[in-house]
Amino acid sequence: MKITIDSDSGFCFGVEKAIEIAEQHLENSGKLYSLGQIVHNEEEIERLERKGMVTIEHSKLNDSNDAKILLRAHGEPPETFKIAKEKKLKIIDATCPIVVRLQKRVKKAYDEMTPVDGQVALFGTKNHPETIGLAGQTEYTAIIIETPDEAEKIDTSRPLRLFAQTTKNKYEYKKLIEILKRKYAERNGLQDFIHYNTVCKLVSGRGEHLKKFCKENDAIIFISGKQSSNGKYLYGLCKSSNPNSYHISAPADLKKEWFKNAETVGISGATSTPKWLMENVAEKIRSIV
Ligand code: SF4
Missing domain, CATH: 3.40.1010.20 (4-hydroxy-3-methylbut-2-enyl diphosphate reductase, catalytic domain)
Known part of the structure; x- marks a missing residue:
């Protein structure tokens, strides 16, 4: 069986950069607060949490005196900066340029x-x-x-x-x-x-590429977090291009019967899906077929 990871899938430039910034700060200080989920992917968040990142809700910003707060790629409204100034928070701005x-x-x-x-x-x-x-x-x-x-x-x-x-x-x-x-x-x-x-x-061309990729493979495994709107949209394209498409969020969701008649399997993901997760899924498929 041939397994291919879609080269055009995975983090967009903005999310990749935000995670890079978070990792640098975690390496230096071991603690960082992310205002809202840094990426809509539970596995990636857990990986960063193991390194010391803590995700906080906007409602908690007022109680976070003197903390180091990361602003994710999506950006923030002006009042976030106002509160940060009042509370003397150290802002690490990872908003996508x-x-x-x-x-x-x-x-x-x-x-x-x-x-x-x-x-x-x-x-x-x-x-x-x-x-x-x-x-x-x-x-x-x-x-x-x-x-x-x-x-x-x-x-x-x-x-x-x-x-x-x-x-x-x-x-x-x-x-x-x-x-x-x-x-x-x-x-x-x-x-x-x-x-x-x-x-x-940087992401609007992904749909066309994905449809082609789905038609080239017998079965498609699409990976994304349940909250990712980009994931829902891209998975819809997979299903309409190849009915043998399956949406999962982790390797444990895979089912052996999906690969019964497949000689080629394509793995793809949303803009919030890390490449390492796609590689883990490929590994798991190899171990169950
Ligand atoms: S603009 Fe949005 S989709 Fe494009 S790279 Fe930045 S965060 Fe990603």
Whole structure:
């Protein structure tokens, strides 16, 4: 049996960098607080916790005097920095530089829209930390649109600046842009609608590559944490391209019968799935077939 790990899968650049920063600090001091889960993957979190990382909720930030706090790749809203200053916390900012740039653009758009009674909208998942960080740049006035059919939330008589959370699906975003373009054109106000292409190019091409990879293998094992929205989306692509696809979060979830008629097995994962976990899964498959 030939087992291939998808070379295009695993941590995105931002998450990889945040973990690297966390590991450096853990090596130096042996203790670090991560504000929220550093990555939506239980195995990777456990690995870092064994090195001394502690994950804390935002509600605990106020009780964390003098601590060393890591801000993950998704970024934070301005009040996190305000609390950190008041509590004299040492911030280790591992926000992805692409997200930092996006936050600045959203803030600029908000400053431009406020005096002209305009709107800022974010195509994102409501409770996703990146979307919360972006909405914070607009004092939480930004309109959050989760799917293209929520376009009616926009008042087309007012100017609009539209951005997308970096991990949103680029085709869905395009659909939303087309609907809004039509609506603004009907009111003869296309100049009032400005949209920005902010879906991350480093991950948006993964879907097409994954579909091809799934068709090339007899069976697919897709690995991601249960909370990963990127994982759910990518696994959906696996299943539609190869019905013999299985979603697991750890090697223990594997079942021998999945490989009965398979000569080739492909292993892939979400942007939050570590490469070492994919290698462990490959090892486990070899031991059970
Ligand atoms: S998806 Fe792109 S923008 Fe978002 S954290 Fe990863 S590299 Fe950064």
